[in-house]
Amino acid sequence: VKTLPNLEVYCLLLFLELVYNLRESLKPQKNYIFYCQSCGGVIVKERKFLRVLPLPSENWSALVEEWCCHPNPFARSIIHPQRDDCFLGETFLLLNSRNESYVPESPKCSSETEHHTSQNDSTLKSKENTRVICERCKTTLGETVSSDTVKYYVTEVIIWPAEECFSTIPRSQFIQSMVAQCLVELSSAKSTFRFTIKGDDGRIYILIWLLNSDTLLVESSGSSTSHSVFTLFGDNFMPSCGPSGMWNAVKVLYQPCIKNRNKDLADAWESDFGVHPLKFPSETCLELLLMLGLSTASLPPSLQRMNSFQVAFLKL
Template structure:
């Protein structure tokens, strides 16, 4: 795998270093967790209300980690603050709850309580302390993380439709998985799409050999920025069969641009299916 998969690789009683994915700055050193636990699905509280014949017993008991705990969500992980320099001084508004990298000022996550932080998996890289940080081009990292989320959730929850929402609560993209085990093969010597992603400063093709092969997730998508496809977005948001994926708003825009560039690399006849882009 191209990226460090938290759910499979984050182990208790092991020292880790948190890095900013964008600039490589160390966020936290020598984090050691005694418990690494998965969180329930995003709409678990609503399901409790449907199944209980009495008031929701968890309504006033949010799931926050204790000391040396790490809770894993679909697109984030929760832990207690370790580096106090990242704690916002006065969390009176949404802007003040955001946590930023001290070096590059990229949003890393947000506070969910006075001592608990939510880090997004698209912004923070976690690696064992004895290892070294190997930077990955930003667009390649975002693609890998989002693809992993889509594959894992579609397999675990048997859902194939997703809304990509920003931390501002807005829906940016509607995604419908077509195929999660696509194998792409392309001749590198005569590739018209080889430089499609140069705006991000990286290439997704293998660097050697006459033929490049790599795994991919094939999706249909609809942009929802500037009120585009609002009716469809509203319908998907209220559909219990659609799973939400929440990322920082800036990352949602990055993902939308990546999808658009990927679409333009296809032959014109293969870029659309019904009203969706491929």
């Protein structure tokens, strides 16, 4: 049995605490370094926040109109962090970029466009020009909201105390834990259990229905389907504890919506106020869909579906 040195065990435990309790762990008056989750490159060098504040939900302005008996005083208000602020959204963080010692490469807008370029292509190109990209691995980390505000998605960056050692974690486990945490927190806070997973291109990629948030998932070694499926995609999709282990997990039902699949159901969910949208980079949405598919394939055939939905587990 291979054992980890005490220092590595400490780093791993610290990292898991940051992943699963990001809102509780990110505190003011402490120094943090932002790393790219995909390659480990430094995104934001040592940074101390004076304020770490939660953001309201994305449709907060519409809710104000329902409660105010006079015109909405916040109709034209945009919430931007000031210097040394960090604002926490449901799937992202907002930082003021004025005093960042290092900002990842962000493609610049072209000064000229071809006359025959369609309006849709122009809109897509404009969206591409707002992306914040890791210089090292070219992964999309977020987007520029304004000239002095940057949005980072929680699935793309690791926020680490500056005084602690840094340790990476397999991307599959990281994405699963961050998405599962979002589902659990929102279901508890808003009593909503249905979610649309949207990409930064505005498209719906997955419909998710949260069934159970206190599942204990056990994977065994040997010739099990679970083990053989995970090994097809290399170390990034291998269980972190080796060929066998136990994890806390959430049980979900899901429907893929790529290539116009389940379009009618997706349209119905999008217009349903009881369904909550979650936005991630489009590439991450596809990765999440792959992980859900692998989880479904690891289950016995009789447990892979529930009515028209597929069944999967996301590890916390």
